[in-house]
Amino acid sequence: xxxxxxxxxxxxxxxxxxxxxxxxxxxxxxxxxxxxxxxxxxxxxxxxxxxxxxxxxxxxxxxxxxxxxxxxxxxxxxxxxxxxxxxxxxxxxxxxxxxxxxxxxxxxxxxxxxxxxxxxxxxxxxxxxxxxxxxxxxxxxxxxxxxxxxxxxxxxxxxxxxxxxxxxxxxxxxxxxxxxxxxxxxxxxxxxxxxxxxxxxxxxxxxxxxxxxxxxxxxxxxxxxxxxxxxxxxxxxx
Amino acid sequence: xxxxxxxxxxxxxxxxxxxxxxxxxxxxxxxxxxxxxxxxxxxxxxxxxxxxxxxxxxxxxxxxxxxxxxxxxxxxxxxxxxxxxxxxxxxxxxxxxxxxxxxxxxxxxxxxxxxxxxxxxxxxxxxxxxxxxxxxxxxxxxxxxxxxxxxxxxxxxxxxxxxxxxxxxxxxxxxxxxxxxxxxxxxxxxxxxxxxxxxxxxxxxxxxxxxxxxxxxxxxxxxxxxxxxxxxxxxxxxxxxxxxxxxxxxxxxxxxxxxxxxxxxxxxxxxxxxxxxxxxxxxxxxxxxxxxxxxxxx
Numbered sequence: 001x002x003x004x005x006x007x008x009x010x011x012x013x014x015x016x017x018x019x020x021x022x023x024x025x026x027x028x029x030x031x032x033x034x035x036x037x038x039x040x041x042x043x044x045x046x047x048x049x050x051x052x053x054x055x056x057x058x059x060x061x062x063x064x065x066x067x068x069x070x071x072x073x074x075x076x077x078x079x080x081x082x083x084x085x086x087x088x089x090x091x092x093x094x095x096x097x098x099x100x101x102x103x104x105x106x107x108x109x110x111x112x113x114x115x116x117x118x119x120x121x122x123x124x125x126x127x128x129x130x131x132x133x134x135x136x137x138x139x140x141x142x143x144x145x146x147x148x149x150x151x152x153x154x155x156x157x158x159x160x161x162x163x164x165x166x167x168x169x170x171x172x173x174x175x176x177x178x179x180x181x182x183x184x185x186x187x188x189x190x191x192x193x194x195x196x197x198x199x200x201x202x203x204x205x206x207x208x209x210x211x212x213x214x215x216x217x218x219x220x221x222x223x224x225x226x227x228x229x230x231x232x233x234x235x236x237x238x
Numbered sequence: 239x240x241x242x243x244x245x246x247x248x249x250x251x252x253x254x255x256x257x258x259x260x261x262x263x264x265x266x267x268x269x270x271x272x273x274x275x276x277x278x279x280x281x282x283x284x285x286x287x288x289x290x291x292x293x294x295x296x297x298x299x300x301x302x303x304x305x306x307x308x309x310x311x312x313x314x315x316x317x318x319x320x321x322x323x324x325x326x327x328x329x330x331x332x333x334x335x336x337x338x339x340x341x342x343x344x345x346x347x348x349x350x351x352x353x354x355x356x357x358x359x360x361x362x363x364x365x366x367x368x369x370x371x372x373x374x375x376x377x378x379x380x381x382x383x384x385x386x387x388x389x390x391x392x393x394x395x396x397x398x399x400x401x402x403x404x405x406x407x408x409x410x411x412x413x414x415x416x417x418x419x420x421x422x423x424x425x426x427x428x429x430x431x432x433x434x435x436x437x438x439x440x441x442x443x444x445x446x447x448x449x450x451x452x453x454x455x456x457x458x459x460x461x462x463x464x465x466x467x468x469x470x471x472x473x474x475x476x477x478x479x480x481x482x483x484x485x486x487x488x489x490x491x492x493x494x495x496x497x498x499x500x501x502x503x504x505x506x507x508x509x510x511x512x513x514x515x516x517x518x519x520x521x522x523x524x525x526x527x528x529x530x531x532x533x534x535x536x
Contacts, residue, residue, distance in 0.1 A: 106335065108336040108340065129308075132306065137393075
């Protein structure tokens, strides 16, 4: 039987516990995820192999439950002027999961963080409040967006649900031209390390000092410096 | 950038926080300068502090309304999303300017509340009021600066990461705070026969015009350097709001109205005072909105 004194004690204990819970900072919540491993996952995209089929866009949407107009990755066509002639090439874009991401430090709730074990930048949709500060801070336009079904920020996380189990990201798995290669950049035997050694690929907007982990084979210095957007109008749709 | 992620609500947040901080700054300055020994200054300081507090609270509300999780919660009846904004006030991330600013605003609201309560004593010489006035003065400067630092922390943005924006938002906060105080004075039916207020207000507006001029010059040069059309040119929507709203409506017209009264040595009607205050406030809002748009338009 609960007497009045015990009831009051329980209520007070409950109130203290609730208040304590509310003041728990974001760090301990994600600390256990950050604790293990030291891989650095990266993607190399060979533009010479990308045929613009967009199988990657479709499989990414299906894998991650994105709506038709909201893409974690997209393949816009970009035009270049070469010796007075216009050429079009496909430029697959996605979150660069940067080594020095500008989105992490600005997040006011700690929802965006970089996993120590593999270097993937993740948005915890349970912590994200949707202030859009990370979207503003990211120099790569459109790679972050508000997911209509959750009201929180979403972005490519290299299909963390797959890569954590040793599988490839959906876009890499379905790439019909074999343009997307994924692996551990710190493993000298991996395919990505070999391609990086062999081709010296470029990253997008290196001047922004974010050290991206998506590398492009076949991109010129001039093209890499452009502020390409995932939301650019498709050349074929103009 | 093609999408506008920060629009009217964030502009309202920056504007209301600035105007509230400005009103609290002037109220605190009145208390510290011992002008509150005069009854009419005492009333002005008191009601300006209350107005400043309400504006700060309303401004904080605006940033909550802008959260996409909050909007999702409203439209889908999801209480967990609706109430998730509490994380903004319960988590402190020292690397995030938004987190620092949220705590700063919360502190400013608490001390503004204490400052307002201290007026209930009717003891104009008490140390407590002067102490709160000083704290409010400091917090007001911090809040007004924070509104610029929030967007200034986006380092790659060529419009926002401009250090003069801190000075602009600070001066604009004092100017819009003065507009709030003018509304309070007019509402209290206080007249300004020697145009002291109008002269001080005009001086702040002239300083603001000067710093806006520097900003326009810098943005024109930066736009040219990056091969862009002038981001504050009349061809852009941000430029139209900047020139018509912030410069003409918010500065030139109120300045003209103030100067005609000062030069003509005629008393200013209450309707004209309300008009000057309203124009200044519209201009201060347009200033912030146009800067937000310009930073998201390239």
